[in-house]
Amino acid sequence: MNPTTEMRLAILTDLAHLPEGYLAPESSVRTVAKLSAAIPQTATEISDVIASLEREGLIISQRIRLTGELRYAITPLGRVELKSAVGI
Amino acid sequence: MRKIRSDSAYASLEPELKDELDEGLLSGRSYTETKQWLSERGVDVSVTSLSSYYQNHVLPAKWARQKTTAALLDDIEIGKIDAATAAAVKQTVFELATSSSGDPRTLKMLYDLVIKADAVALDQRKQDLLERKAAAADAARIALENKVNSGGLSGEALALAEEQLSLL
Numbered sequence: 001m002n003p004t005t006e007m008r009l010a011i012l013t014d015l016a017h018l019p020e021g022y023l024a025p026e027s028s029v030r031t032v033a034k035l036s037a038a039i040p041q042t043a044t045e046i047s048d049v050i051a052s053l054e055r056e057g058l059i060i061s062q063r064i065r066l067t068g069e070l071r072y073a074i075t076p077l078g079r080v081e082l083k084s085a086v087g088i
Numbered sequence: 089m090r091k092i093r094s095d096s097a098y099a100s101l102e103p104e105l106k107d108e109l110d111e112g113l114l115s116g117r118s119y120t121e122t123k124q125w126l127s128e129r130g131v132d133v134s135v136t137s138l139s140s141y142y143q144n145h146v147l148p149a150k151w152a153r154q155k156t157t158a159a160l161l162d163d164i165e166i167g168k169i170d171a172a173t174a175a176a177v178k179q180t181v182f183e184l185a186t187s188s189s190g191d192p193r194t195l196k197m198l199y200d201l202v203i204k205a206d207a208v209a210l211d212q213r214k215q216d217l218l219e220r221k222a223a224a225a226d227a228a229r230i231a232l233e234n235k236v237n238s239g240g241l242s243g244e245a246l247a248l249a250e251e252q253l254s255l256l
């Protein structure tokens with residue numbers, strides 16, 4: 001499995017474990033991606049993966065008005081993608 | 089979550105050190121940095137074993153804490169505060185719970201306190217509003233009486249105005 005696929009699956013898996021109605025902070029999503037493989041991933045590579053997941057409609061983001069921070073959640077399409085990839 | 093093997097280096101870590109290790113990984117410390125950090129504390133592990141430890145123990149433990157915390161938070165009666173405030177507070181407390189050192193019961197207590205503080209503030213705002221209305225009614229009543237005394241308003245009109253003022 002290449003690092004990009006590992007990051008994608010790690011992010012989707014982590015977000016799939018979020019209880020309903022809650023979101024994951026961007027820092028948490030980036031950490032999960034960063035530690036998805038023993039090989040270190042750069043911040044740019046991680047940003048690209050997050051952006052592509054969002055572009056494909058597998059995750060959604062919400063910006064907190066007060067702090068400007070981003071929060072993420074998996075979409076129903078993302079759950080389908082994850083299920084087909086790893087059978088979760 | 090897999091059980092840590094008794095002969096694993098992680099099984100013999102002091103609880104405080106293990107908490108620090110988990111916290112470091114959850115906050116984004118890389119495997120190489122973590123390996124170095126552990127080495128400085130006399131624990132030698134490989135990057136591969138750290139990766140397995142994170143995937144098989146740290147992450148599942150985080151997910152379990154999230155689930156427990158969400159169940160506790162969702163069980164709380166939000167009372168008088170508005171839905172947006174409740175959601176914001178819940179999300180903040182939930183994020184604190186992703187920390188390995190976050191105790192869900194302590195966080196629930198914090199959440200309860202915030203909710204109560206907000207309800208008290210709301211009651212205070214209501215009380216202030218009532219007091220301002222009462223002061224406005226008193227001022228209006230005095231103005232009306234002055235008008236009557238100066239011959240500008242009939243007794244009947246005054247009675248009607250007072251009845252209306254009592255409704256404020």
